[in-house]
Amino acid sequence: MNRGNMRQPLIIANWKANLSPGEEVERARSIAQIAVERGLSAFNGIDIPTLAIAPSAVGLVPVASLLQREFGSLAIGVAAQDCSAEGIGAHTGELVATNLVGIAASVIIGHSERRAAGDTDNSIGRKIAHAAAAGLRPILCVGDATQSAAIEARVPMVVAQFGRATMQAAAAGWPLDRLVGAGLIVAYEPLWAIGSHTPATPMDAMAVARGIRAAVHGHAIPVLYGGSVDAGNAATWFDETRAEADGALNGLLVGGASLDPRELLEIVGAATMPRR
Secondary structure, three states, X not given: OOOOOOOOOEEEEEOOOOOOHHHHHHHHHHHHHHHHHOOOOOOOOOOOOEEEEEOOHHHHHHHHHXXXXXXXXXXXXXXXXXXXXXXXXXXXXXXXXXXXXXXXXXXXXXOHHHHHOOOOHHHHHHHHHHHHHOOOEEEEEEOOOOOOOOHHHHHHHHXXXXXXXXXXHHHOOOOHHHHHHOOOEEEEOOHHHOOOOOOOOHHHHHHHHHHHHHHOOOOOOOEEEEOOOOOOOHHHHHHHHOOOOOOOOOEEEXXXXXXXXXXXXXXXXXXXXXXO
C-alpha cells in the first residue's frame, strides 16, 4: 500500500476471529484464484483498488506466506488486526509491532471490539506509535455509539476521539505530521452499525471525514468507512462521496461480508465501477 494519500480506494477485509488458520488460508487462496479468473492482474495497479486481508493473529504468517509465494503478482496486502502497546520485552501474550515486520504492512488499531475489551485512548496512542516506529501503516478506528445522534453532535465526538489517540501517539514521539508521513489511515466505524445490517449514511461518513480533515489542518489523511458494508451497498459510499474532496471516502473496512470471497471481490469491483 502506498504511503500518504491514496489514489485508488482501499478495501480491508477484517476476518476477526471467525475462521481457523487453515480456513483463512483457503479463503485467501479462493480470493486470489477468483481474481485471477476474472483477469485482475494486480490490486495496486491503476484503477484497481488496493485490497488487504486482515486474518487472525495465528493466521497472519500462513496467509501472508501463501499470498507472497503463490500469488505475489496480485499484490494483495496483509494487515494485522491489532498490535501491542508495548515494545520488545517481557510481555507474555503480546503481539509486538516489530514482530509483524515482513508479515503485515499495516495494522488495525482501536477497533471498537478492542476498545470494548479494554483498549483506551492511551493504549491506542501507544500502539499507533509502536506501529509507525516499526514501519507499519497504522489504521486508526474511531466511532460513535448513538445511532440517533445528530451529525452536529456525532462529528465532534468522533474528532475528539481521534484527537485523544493522536495526542497520546505524539507523547510517545509520533506527532501528527510524522504519523501522516507513516501513512496514517482513519477508519470511521460507528458502533451501532457494526453487524447490525444498518450502515451509517454516506452523509454521516462524509461529515466525519470533513471533521477529521479539518482537525488535521490540511494534512492528507485517507478516511475509510466500516460498519455493515456488503456487496449491495458498497458502491453507494463512492457514488455519494466521490464528488466532494473534503468528504470523499478512500475505501472500506469490511467485516462479515469479507468472509465470502466472491462477495468481497464484488465489493472491490464496486469501488471502481460505482452504480448510478
